[in-house]
Amino acid sequence: MLRPTPMKHVRLLILNEDLAEASLALARTQCFHPDPRPPAESRLGERADHAYRDTFLQARGRFDKLARLILAEDESAPPALQPRVVEFAELEALNTWLGELWTKASSHEEELHRLDDEDRLAREQLAALANFSDLAIDLSILRRKTRFLDFHVGLVPRENLRQLQDALGLAGYLLHPYMNRDEQTHVVIVGPAEEREGSLQAVLNAAGFQSLPIPRDLDREPAERRRDLEAQRARIAEERAAAKQTLERWGSGFRERLRAARETLWLAEPLVTLDPVLRGSGPLIYLAGWVPARALRGLEQTLRATLSHPFDLGSRDPLPEERRLVPTVPNRSRLLAPFSLLVRQYGIPEYGEVDPTPLFAITFLLMFGSMFGDLGQGAVIALAALLFRPRLGRFWLFGVLAGCSSMGFGLMFGSVFGSEQLLPALWMSPLHDPLHLLSLALGWGVIFITLASILAIYNRLALGQWSEALFGHHGVFNLTFYLALIALALGVSRGDGIATLPLLLSTGSLLALAWHCWGHQHEPPVERLLVVTIDTLETILSYVSNTLSFLRVAAFSLNHVALSIAIFTLADMLHGVGQAAMIVAGNLFVIVLEGGIVAIQVMRLHYYEGFSRYFTGDGQEFMPLRLAAPEPRGAKAPHHL
């Protein structure tokens, strides 16, 4: 369970005629992770023809836009996909049809934009009306060109106002801003009837000027005019609703065909995904990738059953220098899925490294439960996780398990909603013997650090890093020193004095580490000595501080009891409803705040005291080629799962 899934590097040589079929077959097996590296054979160059990919990308872009308009509220489950090859001609025809459909759809959309603009102008006119009504001049002259003067009324982006004002000044025009609204300014432009340089329109266009039509009946009562404008806005709203309905009706006629288009695109996608890794020479196509070893036979059988022309499938074990490129198959257990997500926040295990997920799940639950042990509060966490299951996604199980762990330790501590009177402790209350609890936490820290160091050594041996496994951080000599130091400390604490063997082992391993460090320095001797001394001191201090770091496991356990006591003390000062409210609110406070802090502290201990010792997280995630669509009912699970 901790070991990675063994992988093989495969090289597939096929004929061009079989390429589409092969991409589908590879996608269906869900076990082929493409390797983009070019082959050693220089004759197998990059393919120049990307027409299929380009057509697909354009078609999918068009489909996505249409789907937003037409399939937005389509909640029918897509039918199971029947794999078939999508030929280029079919894809091209689909792209053309989608293009034509989008042209029509965008004209509907344009109509909506037009109505929005019209509505905006009506709103601006309504706003302008108030301003116009205060002016003591005959505004109807603004509507017409006079013999000598020309008028323009409209909007201009506020950002362009100053520049436009000056530019118009050069052309002999005056610009008068009379109102600011949002990012627009309402302006009146007045100038000679015959444009001085014939460039007025060019400047106005460059400045994004929008003309506001001056109503013919401006001299009517403002209230009357306002009613007209409001009626106009109501008409626009109706037209908008009608346009949306028209779009809806028009689109419903294409829904079925669009669903079929979606399926076609799903089927064409694997070939497009493979496009960057394909190499070829004449009719020969080369592609390479990584496949779980146990899926190899199934892959070959599928290809044999699918391809109509001969092909060559070669496989080999990953080379040592390729280790960083080999993808790691993630843990698929549903139970471990939320823990796997948390591990991935740190990184993906490098191929060959131990996958820490199962171990992390166990230690996380043990530590969370022991730091937040309470039967009632644990039950609340578990129930809340169940209740909010749809919202929490895969994390609901995490909440349930954490809650259950808390309940288990609650039984052992005899704590129910902070009260230790309701249930006898199966083991003991943390506050009854704090020193014992602190010793246990330290013991747990020693086990945790030892386990992490053993995993670090194993990982380095698995990666062939012998020197690192012996002398590196958390390697064999470090671990020997640490365990000997613990033995020494235990002897002293028991009053047995300093034992000889641990002393020899700790001194010897420390000297070996210092010697190794000395050999790897290239500085002058004094500087070297300084570095080695600091390095050795750092080794001693870091192990001591890392072990002491685990005291927080006991500290939070004690803290939990102390907080509960505080809540009950406050509740005892109140009576009746007040008392009950204090107990409920206090428990909620503890669950939310302390529960959150404990979860963060446990994560911190795992990331810094655990993962940082043995887990590089530099791996690649296994992302096999697959169909985006649901598989047909009764389809076999992928071979490697």
Add this chain to the structure above:
Amino acid sequence: MSAHASDAYLDTRVSLMISRLLDADAIARLAQLDLPVLAQRLGLEALLDEQPSVRARSRAIEQSLIQLLLSELQVLIRPMRGAEHELLLAWGRKFALYNLKTLLRGKLHALDPQHIREQLFDLPELIRLPHQRLFGAENVEELLRLLEAGPYRQIARQAREVYAQRREPFALEAAIDQHYHISIAREAAACEGHHAAPLRTLIGILFDRIDLLWLLRFRFCYKLPPSETFYHLLPSPGLLHRKRLLQLAELGSLEQVLAALPGALQEPLADCTNLAEVQRSLDRLSARAIEQVLHRSPSAMARALAYLIRREQDLGALFALLQGRLLGLSQSVIESALDLAPPDCRWPRAA
């Protein structure tokens, strides 16, 4: 990081980075090297070996130089907050706007998607455009509408409105350029305290150069009327402020414009007879002024921006040199492009 600490950090960073800049002698020495030695000196051998054609090599070099510049921008931007952060980001967005123009030209001229893709620069997440979505747009309006929800909102909206009214590529690109520079001026104006005055000086240097070149180009090459020419210019916080631009835009010839320039600009440009000469003289002038900011400004922020501008000029010179070598151009042409020698071809006199 506190304001003082981040200033000290930025100052130190810029001081360290200045050693990477090339002076005229260094460029002259590099200009004497042939391509293999030059590539080795600049660490570009692998890049040149991997690419099959001259065009692909040139593209890879340009991409690599831009990435280098933007990686330095990311280092400088790290301790910044608020308006300072936004200003450097606004400056860096020019590379994203190069990509936007490429995409727009692709849509306007219905170019092959592969060809467009090859012309796009790979940019850091910080300023990258959503290329895949933009590729899916069927026309210019749709493309610009897609950009209206994000940091390019102002530029995209104004460009779309201008394009909707005029339907011409020049107006579209002019609107993009103008609003890019306006966004820089806006962000610089938002920087307060001891950064404000030095930044105004630096933006003044930049805008003075751009204004004079655009003024001469729009008025006398494109024959635009004064009002339209003025509208496309950028009121500078330096020498070419609003009033002066208004006066200059009304003048009828290059000579009249040069004669009406303020003293600090008039003297160095007095002998210029065409736009190309004006550009060369202006480049020298602004490079000197930027050097002054870089070495003497009390504002770490202004020094950081000045460094990026100078670095961009250097990388531009290196690109010109490498490009010249790749294309097998003569030494004299390359030296003239690097402003190491006067051009050996005659320019027609401007009207």
